[in-house]
Amino acid sequence: MLSGAAVVGPMEKEGPLGDDFDNAMERLGPAKDSWETSEIDMTVEAVTTALNKAKISPEAVDVYCGGDLLNQICAANFTARKLKTPFLGLYNACATMAEGLLLCSSLIGSGLCHYGMVSASSHNATSERQYRFPTELGVQRPMTAQWTVTGAGSMVLGADGQGPYISGGVIGRVVDLGIKDPNEMGAAMAPAAFDTIQRYFTSSKTTPDDFDLILTGDLGYHGHSILLELCKREGLAMGPQYQDSGVWIYDKKQDVHAGGSGAGCSASVWSTHLLHEIQKGKYKKILLVGTGALLSPLTIQQGNSIPAIAHAVVVETGEVTSC
């Protein structure tokens, strides 16, 4: 990982990690002509800032793995159009950042690419109207609902540099225990996170104690409790090193109910705050678990439940030990 950057909305700036983000929009509303344009602009700025920090020009980037929550992943498409880098469009909902990190690090590790770039984003206003209700309707949200993060995060990876390194991971499987309520994302995603975490610990013959930090993407308060409960039931001892990015990003006073969610949640937290903490030496071996609810308004209306997925990415400093 050569660098990371994030651009967020005003609420995320006011949150506990506000000082970590590179820039913040003054207001959620359209920067130019639409919320979608705001999201595209955030993504372009995050990616450009990360490249500048790594001192790498867009022309030197061999692959850009990007995605977001907009239909047809517009924010990533238009960012790729602007940067003119080779582009692989990804969609795994809020697990897109983890998917991108897995793919990009694999392409670099195999020698096929030298420099790569990953991004993911979400925007509260573009997401809520697309996935739930028209924003103007002002629908009351239940306490299990999470607040879609307005934010774009980007990381630049390279075959050289001082680390931290991506030393392993697990590609997630789709798990669906039948949740049909789009305001219950934590409950929909927790079983997928558990499946991936269990597969990782089993295959790598490690335990949660081998990690300073196990950080899920955006399970929020409810999903965090459910995952802890699932681990307990299956005899997997998760201690206080288990944290969630959706719990970190907002203060409880900000009235976001069950915490943050959205592809931009893990993307902006991992690309800035987490990277800063690693650089300060706080964490040495981390298991990132990107969690995604593959929610489609259409299939929900047709009576289907919400499939979910989680990808794990192992990040280490110093000498790489796992694989």
Next chain:
Amino acid sequence: MLSGAAVVGPMEKEGPLGDDFDNAMERLGPAKDSWETSEIDMTVEAVTTALNKAKISPEAVDVYCGGDLLNQICAANFTARKLKTPFLGLYNACATMAEGLLLCSSLIGSGLCHYGMVSASSHNATSERQYRFPTELGVQRPMTAQWTVTGAGSMVLGADGQGPYISGGVIGRVVDLGIKDPNEMGAAMAPAAFDTIQRYFTSSKTTPDDFDLILTGDLGYHGHSILLELCKREGLAMGPQYQDSGVWIYDKKQDVHAGGSGAGCSASVWSTHLLHEIQKGKYKKILLVGTGALLSPLTIQQGNSIPAIAHAVVVETGEVTSC
């Protein structure tokens, strides 16, 4: 490439490649409760058929790279849910099959995965109402419009087997020359195809004559002519070995105007007809160019043009020569 399979709609079955497809739906309409369910069912059947042909169980698959044209790539998500294989969700519109082949072959080539599976699909009824007009409206289509293929195609790749092999490729860049009409997909995608083809021939120091077949995904009649014109202008001699899957899939009598399109077009043609022709010895070295119009109804309504992308995949039989 260990195997391939495709399930299509009635019109594709009646077309010139009808006998190549593994199965066809009797009618376009809902198999069960919705068109989306039909598309999911087609994808599950294509993937399962390909796995059966390769004599590989879903449990042996290390990675499934899949995508489609539905918002949130539902067909791939629900297929991954059914098969329980590790899943990477992709979206590059009609270039998704090529993107999947590139990624899956890279993960296998690097030794990270042993068996992989790729799928892409589209359905005329689910796509047209999502991207253009309500189906019931019966809007007249201009002659430049292409017919979205109803079809799902899947290929199984492995580290062993007799070939054909994926020996190289190019990750496409997003190119946008300003086309704003969603009935002009060929014109939107041809410049992206040209960019990728030119980058491939320049970097690999090969010429079109080194290939038996250069096959674009779904440029259709108009896009095919535009690409030939672009090549001519830039001094790249493309002969009769340049063909298009969207031209192949329908007979001119079928009144589809500019030919076939959709993620299921290249996916179903490459997974069956092309693979059969390779097995018969007709082609030995092929340049596949998956072409995708990253069309979003929302950004079109907001006045944006259509970004496009094309990925190239080199397929060879016998000894692998290029990289």
